[in-house]
Amino acid sequence: MxxxxxxxxxxxxxMAILNAFAQDDVRLNLSEICRRAGLPLATGHRLVGELAAxxxxxxxxxxxxxxxxxxWRIGSQAPAVTGLxxxxxPHMEDLYEATHDNVQLAxxxxxxxxxxxxxxxxxxxxxVTQVGATLPLHTTGVGKVLLAFAPPEYRERVIAAGLARxxxxxITDADxxxxxxxxxxxxxxxxxxxxxxxxxxxxxxxxxxxTGEVVAALSLVARTRSADLRRLLPPLTTAARxxxxxxxxxxxxxxxxxxxxxxxxA
Amino acid sequence: MxxxxxxxxxxxxxMAILNAFAQDDVRLNLSEICRRAGLPLATGHRLVGELAAxxxxxxxxxxxxxxxxxxWRIGSQAPAVTGLxxxxxPHMEDLYEATHDNVQLAxxxxxxxxxxxxxxxxxxxxxVTQVGATLPLHTTGVGKVLLAFAPPEYRERVIAAGLARxxxxxITDADxxxxxxxxxxxxxxxxxxxxxxxxxxxxxxxxxxxTGEVVAALSLVARTRSADLRRLLPPLTTAARxxxxxxxxxxxxxxxxxxxxxxxxA
Numbered sequence: 001m002x003x004x005x006x007x008x009x010x011x012x013x014x015m016a017i018l019n020a021f022a023q024d025d026v027r028l029n030l031s032e033i034c035r036r037a038g039l040p041l042a043t044g045h046r047l048v049g050e051l052a053a054x055x056x057x058x059x060x061x062x063x064x065x066x067x068x069x070x071x072w073r074i075g076s077q078a079p080a081v082t083g084l085x086x087x088x089x090p091h092m093e094d095l096y097e098a099t100h101d102n103v104q105l106a107x108x109x110x111x112x113x114x115x116x117x118x119x120x121x122x123x124x125x126x127x128v129t130q131v132g133a134t135l136p137l138h139t140t141g142v143g144k145v146l147l148a149f150a151p152p153e154y155r156e157r158v159i160a161a162g163l164a165r166x167x168x169x170x171i172t173d174a175d176x177x178x179x180x181x182x183x184x185x186x187x188x189x190x191x192x193x194x195x196x197x198x199x200x201x202x203x204x205x206x207x208x209x210x211t212g213e214v215v216a217a218l219s220l221v222a223r224t225r226s227a228d229l230r231r232l233l234p235p236l237t238t239a240a241r242x243x244x245x246x247x248x249x250x251x252x253x254x255x256x257x258x259x260x261x262x263x264x265x266a
Numbered sequence: 267m268x269x270x271x272x273x274x275x276x277x278x279x280x281m282a283i284l285n286a287f288a289q290d291d292v293r294l295n296l297s298e299i300c301r302r303a304g305l306p307l308a309t310g311h312r313l314v315g316e317l318a319a320x321x322x323x324x325x326x327x328x329x330x331x332x333x334x335x336x337x338w339r340i341g342s343q344a345p346a347v348t349g350l351x352x353x354x355x356p357h358m359e360d361l362y363e364a365t366h367d368n369v370q371l372a373x374x375x376x377x378x379x380x381x382x383x384x385x386x387x388x389x390x391x392x393x394v395t396q397v398g399a400t401l402p403l404h405t406t407g408v409g410k411v412l413l414a415f416a417p418p419e420y421r422e423r424v425i426a427a428g429l430a431r432x433x434x435x436x437i438t439d440a441d442x443x444x445x446x447x448x449x450x451x452x453x454x455x456x457x458x459x460x461x462x463x464x465x466x467x468x469x470x471x472x473x474x475x476x477t478g479e480v481v482a483a484l485s486l487v488a489r490t491r492s493a494d495l496r497r498l499l500p501p502l503t504t505a506a507r508x509x510x511x512x513x514x515x516x517x518x519x520x521x522x523x524x525x526x527x528x529x530x531x532a
Contacts, residue, residue: 010276011316018322018340026345050277056284058346067344069375074284075341076398078333079292080324086396090388097363109335122356130352132342 010047013039017047018056018071027064081107084216085117087246088207091239092119095220098235102127102221105207106142108150109134111158113143116216125200125223135196138177139166141204142217144190148181149206149214155181169194189237190217191229199224203232205240210251218243276313279305283313284322284337293330347373350482351383353512354473357505358385361486364501368393368487371473372408374416375400377424379409382482391466391489401462404443405432407470408483410456414447415472415480421447435460455503456483457495465490469498471506476517484509 008016016037020028028036034044048065051057055070076082085105092103102121106113112134120127129135137143137158147155163172171177184190190204204219218240220232274282282303286294294302300310314331317323321336342348351371358369368387372379378400386393395401403409403424413421429438437443450456456470470485484506486498 009316011280011313012320014277014280015317015320015322019320019336021343022336022340026343047277050275051281054278054281054285056281058344066346067340069344069346069373069380070285070288071337072341072344072347073375073380073398073400074288074333075338076396077287077292078324078335078338080332080335081338082396082398089386093362093385093388096359107335109339114335114339119359120355122359130342130348132339132348134339 008038013037013043013047014051017044017051018067021067027060027066029064033065081116083250084207084247087250088117088216088218088243091218091243091246092117095119095218095235095239096121099220099222099232100124101232104129104142104202104219104221105216106135106140106146106219107216108137108146111137111161113137113140113146113217121221125221127200127221136164136166138163139170139192139196141190141192141202141219141221143204144181144184144192145204145206145217145219146214148184148190166196167194167198171195189233193229194224201229203229203236205237206244207240207247208244210248215247274304279303279309279313280317283310283317284333287333293326293332295330299331347382349516350473350513353516354383354482354484354509357509357512358383358484361385361484361501361505362387365486365488365498366390367498370395370408370468370485370487371482372401372406372412372485373482374403374412377403377427379403379406379412379483387487391487393466393487402430402432404429405436405458405462407456407458407468407485407487409470410447410450410458411470411472411483411485412480414450414456432462433460433464437461455499459495460490467495469495469502471503472510473506473513474510476514481513 016039017033020033020036030045030048031041033048034041037044048057052059055068057065058068059065088105092105095103096119100121101124103119104115105117106115115129115131115133118131135143137147147158159174159177163177165172171180193201200221201224202219202221204217206214207216207218209215218236220236222232283299286299286302296311296314299314300307303310314323318325318331321334323331324334325331354371358371361369362385366387367390369385370381371383372381381395381397381399384397401409403413413424425440425443429443431438437446459467466487467490468485468487470483472480473482473484475481484502486502488498
């Protein structure tokens with residue numbers, strides 16, 4: 001049966017409305033919400049009103065809506081993300097203090113890099129990416145790491161879907177990307193130079209759980225001009241290994257707290 | 267009309283299910299969810315299934331549920347929280363580097379302190395509070411600041427509701443709390459010593475927006491034994507003032523991005 005032909009349940013409509021805000025735009029008016037959610041205006045109007053009354057959405061004086069603090073608070077209880085964040089934060093603080101560059105922690109979700117935590121390099125290249133934002137896999141240090149250690153069939157699917165150009169030096173050729181990821185697997189780290197944004201470079205390293213599986217990636221993002229990326233590698237890989245040990249310890253003590261969400265796949 | 271007598275709409279039921287996770291327990295089984303949400307088991311079962319299919323909840327192998335990464339991602343778009351976090355992060359990093367104590371950023375929501383961001387003092391007292399958690403107003407440095415600068419009628423309402431004891435030195439007497447908050451308003455900072463947890467002390471300072479209104483509080487949490495709290499005051503108040511200037515600048519440039527949510531009130 002065609003999934004799309006089935007009428008949406010009310011819970012499905014509520015999720016569709018909230019999903020409309022998962023993109024980059026933080027403020028949407030009612031007709032934008034309804035268009036994105038695929039809902040008639042009357043239905044959308046009623047449900048958005050209920051969600052605003054419950055604090056899940058917030059009505060801005062100009063008539064637009066945005067995600068409310070209540071939803072932020074409920075979302076912040078997601079253990080798959082917050083557990084990892086809690087383990088990673090001390091290591092990220094150490095990295096920040098050692099380098100003063102941008103420190104990012106990311107996981108693979110829905111064929112994108114999902115930024116789980118970030119410290120801001122106050123004396124480094126400005127990075128606009130916020131926590132909760134997603135980035136392409138093939139243009140970022142964290143993304144290349146996550147892709148390199150993903151199952152081969154998943155990797156091929158991502159490559160086959162096309163490698164969009166984001167900056168002058170984005171790797172858009174499938175074979176070149178395969179060689180690059182092979183190199184990441186061999187060396188245990190990833191480098192990017194002006195592949196996502198002109199002027200910004202990054203180094204990424206894998207974070208593994210108790211089974212050896214790569215569950216996240218840690219990276220430093222620095223100014224291309226000043227960054228001797230290889231100089232950033234020792235602190236980065238040291239921190240990523242220390243975090244992996246913490247994750248493994250935590251995993252052995254409380255395996256049930258780890259995520260069972262599918263990281264790759266359709 | 268009695269609000270509670272009205273039957274819950276489906277959107278209301280979905281919100282009730284998600285609200286069940288806003289408390290401290292991150293994993294709940296189906297009957298716990300239904301009890302908290304006030305739903306019959308059959309209804310809860312169907313809606314929880316839909317929310318899990320949509321990635322809003324995640325089913326753990328042991329049969330319990332927890333908040334899914336998708337909801338975390340949508341929630342992380344809440345501008346009232348993330349805008350403030352982005353402005354605060356560099357100042358929090360500076361404070362961390364200067365003191366290596368726990369740095370907290372909090373706002374007032376639903377008569378509690380809501381922790382919006384936290385850096386972990388790796389060489390300080392362990393603080394279990396995570397981002398998204400809530401704390402009492404009267405036992406914490408951030409809470410006393412937020413309460414001291416709230417409208418007088420709101421303050422009195424919180425005091426009248428009772429000041430529960432959390433540790434040996436919690437201020438539970440209404441008049442003593444009034445004097446304490448008066449002192450906070452006069453001095454521009456709050457101190458707590460063993461009032462929330464034995465062994466932990468804190469200093470808090472207000473963060474103001476362009477109108478002079480206190481919109482958040484910044485604090486350092488340190489070990490009582492080692493903390494000369496007055497030594498922590500200069501870096502804390504310096505950072506809080508610098509953040510207030512950033513908030514004011516941001517507020518003048520884009521007033522519409524600031525929260526319109528009610529911080530106090532019923």
